[in-house]
Amino acid sequence: MGFELAEAFRWELPEVIVYPTGGGTGLVGMWKAFDELERLGWLKRTGRPRLVSVQADGCAPIVKAFEKRFSNQ
Helix, strand or coil, X not given: CHHHHHHHCCCCCXXXXXXXXXXXXXXXXXXXXXXXXXXXXXXXXXXXCEEEEECECCECHHHHHHHHHHHCC
């Protein structure tokens, strides 16, 4: 998905990407793709977009892990 976004935006990444995520692996994959494109010199500017992750109530493992982590302190 990261490669497709970069190509669709003509190798200039947007400032922010809002991504509906389940477990978060798509975010990791996009970050890795952007890193690879930067190393190849394909991106017009270096700087990564801010990634905003959103989750539905019925599928929110990242939110649940975050809440569990901070409720135990």
